[in-house]
Amino acid sequence: MDDSMTRLDTPTHEFGGEMIGPEDARFDDARGVWNAMIDRRPALIARCKTTDDVQTAVKLAVARDLPIAIRGGGHNVAGHAVCDGGVVVDLSHMRGVTVDASARVAKVQGGALWRDLDAATQAHGLATPGGLISDTGVAGLTLSGGIGWLRAQHGLAIDNLVAADVVTADGSLIHTSADENPELLWALQGGGGNFGVVVQFEFKLHSIGPEVMFAAPIYLVEDGPEPIRAWRDFLAEHGDRVGSLCEFSTAGGEDFPEEHWGKRVFTLACVFNGDAAEGEALLQPLRELGEMSADFSGRMNYCDVQQLFDALMPAGDFRCYWKARYLTDLKDEMIDLAMANALAAPSDNSLSSLWNFGGATAKVAADATAFGDRSMGWMYSLDGVWSDPGDDDANIAWSREGWSNSERFGHHGRAYLNFPGHGEDNAALTRTSFGQSYERLVEIKTKYDAQNRFRFNQNIAPET
Numbered sequence: 085m086d087d088s089m090t091r092l093d094t095p096t097h098e099f100g101g102e103m104i105g106p107e108d109a110r111f112d113d114a115r116g117v118w119n120a121m122i123d124r125r126p127a128l129i130a131r132c133k134t135t136d137d138v139q140t141a142v143k144l145a146v147a148r149d150l151p152i153a154i155r156g157g158g159h160n161v162a163g164h165a166v167c168d169g170g171v172v173v174d175l176s177h178m179r180g181v182t183v184d185a186s187a188r189v190a191k192v193q194g195g196a197l198w199r200d201l202d203a204a205t206q207a208h209g210l211a212t213p214g215g216l217i218s219d220t221g222v223a224g225l226t227l228s229g230g231i232g233w234l235r236a237q238h239g240l241a242i243d244n245l246v247a248a249d250v251v252t253a254d255g256s257l258i259h260t261s262a263d264e265n266p267e268l269l270w271a272l273q274g275g276g277g278n279f280g281v282v283v284q285f286e287f288k289l290h291s292i293g294p295e296v297m298f299a300a301p302i303y304l305v306e307d308g309p310e311p312i313r314a315w316r317d318f319l320a321e322h323g324d325r326v327g328s329l330c331e332f333s334t335a336g337g338e339d340f341p342e343e344h345w346g347k348r349v350f351t352l353a354c355v356f357n358g359d360a361a362e363g364e365a366l367l368q369p370l371r372e373l374g375e376m377s378a379d380f381s382g383r384m385n386y387c388d389v390q391q392l393f394d395a396l397m398p399a400g401d402f403r404c405y406w407k408a409r410y411l412t413d414l415k416d417e418m419i420d421l422a423m424a425n426a427l428a429a430p431s432d433n434s435l436s437s438l439w440n441f442g443g444a445t446a447k448v449a450a451d452a453t454a455f456g457d458r459s460m461g462w463m464y465s466l467d468g469v470w471s472d473p474g475d476d477d478a479n480i481a482w483s484r485e486g487w488s489n490s491e492r493f494g495h496h497g498r499a500y501l502n503f504p505g506h507g508e509d510n511a512a513l514t515r516t517s518f519g520q521s522y523e524r525l526v527e528i529k530t531k532y533d534a535q536n537r538f539r540f541n542q543n544i545a546p547e548t
């Protein structure tokens with residue numbers, strides 16, 4: 085990288101991280117993200133080590149009038165962490181976590197992964213709600229909501245976000261909390277990466293585990309929908325203590341009887357938000373709803389639960405297209421449709437899931453966070469996952485068709501913006517999904533990023 089890239093005319097600190105340009109041998113690795121389909125070539129990747137580096141990188145992009153993509157964990161399926169021709173502010177070397185156990189607060193750098201945060205907090209018997217896969221970035225997952233196992237008792241990730249430090253589009257560093265720049269905190273609670281680079285998050289923590297009860301009875305799709313109906317009815321009673329999803333997948337490997345290999349199955353996966361022994365007894369009926377194909381249930385450490393699904397989702401191995409919509413409730417017809425969609429998946433690696441809400445997630449007022457309305461009862465997600473580029477069309481069509489054919493069960497047309505397909509419906513979907521939060525988000529976007537420098541996200545266009 086030539087020297088002019090690292091020394092700027094604008095008043096600045098000397099960049100202390102790594103500047104990686106297209107000629108650099110590290111460029112191809114550095115521009116790769118979790119979804120193997122994404123193939124973008126930024127003008128420059130600024131891999132930062134410090135907040136000063138982030139400020140310098142942002143000022144550099146402004147000086148060259150280039151847009152900025154922000155890389156947290158790099159998991160976004162639309163590939164928003166990388167762009168063509170712009171500057172990538174890469175936070176993958178900023179993964180520090182500090183825990184104040186007595187105040188029950190964790191400070192988390194903007195490139196940390198959930199496994200970093202879980203390990204640091206569980207050392208004190210604490211945790212904050214995250215996602216289901218340990219190498220997803222804390223940043224991207226949190227900024228658009230964050231749906232994980234602890235949502236029943238502790239809400240979404242954003243419901244636990246109490247403060248943040250943000251480098252905005254002019255390179256300044258702004259602290260936001262309930263007392264300082266509170267409108268920015270509100271916007272970060274669901275509004276995505278629109279407002280700047282979050283260099284530090286501050287989360288409140290709860291006593292969790294270390295042992296929790298994880299239930300995962302697995303039934304064959306061909307045996308019918310009764311277990312899913314019973315699970316739905318069970319959650320109507322216990323959804324304020326059980327974070328759960330019914331995940332459709334394909335049986336294979338030594339944990340399943342050989343005669344089931346290649347058949348479609350569903351897992352009634354649950355984490356009891358509370359005492360493990362109490363959870364084991366409470367969740368037992370879900371393991372007695374018919375003949376199971378397999379059963380992965382057991383009491384285990386919270387950090388292990390957080391990594392259980394990792395093997396299904398290795399970074400960079402698969403081509404992916406994911407969509408998700410909220411459902412008002414879970415009707416029998418929607419269950420039948422989810423089963424039919426699962427059977428129709430062209431790839432054995434694809435997953436689709438029904439996620440419950442309610443509990444603490446539903447108790448947050450619609451105007452308390454940018455995420456907005458919490459009255460959806462459920463979510464339906466379709467995760468198209470495959471290997472061969474020749475299968476792209478069939479697999480994308482499967483996710484999109486499942487998305488369309490479930491529309492009649494949807495909740496005001498709203499979608500979970502962390503599963504945004506490849507971003508092709510971005511403007512309309514963002515508008516609809518933010519609902520009543522949208523106008524306020526436009527105001528805040530216009531205040532902090534009037535040039536739309538941060539546009540590789542579920543973009544909120546500033547007023548021109």
Ligand SMILES: Cc1cc2nc3c(=O)[nH]c(=O)nc-3n(C[C@H](O)[C@H](O)[C@H](O)COP(=O)(O)OP(=O)(O)OC[C@H]3O[C@@H](n4cnc5c(N)ncnc54)[C@H](O)[C@@H]3O)c2cc1C
Binds near residue numbers: 118175220230503541
């Ligand atoms: C395998 C897998 C499992 C998943 N499981 C779940 C789950 O259980 N629950 C759930 O809710 N979601 C889940 N998701 C979706 C996930 O939340 C999104 O893909 C999210 O965008 C990933 O965040 P990231 O930081 O890894 O992504 P990145 O691709 O790095 O970034 C995503 C977006 O966030 C912005 N961003 C990233 N870092 C920052 C920052 N520091 N400051 C400002 N903006 C930033 C980026 O600009 C981009 O727009 C999963 C995704 C995958 C691939």
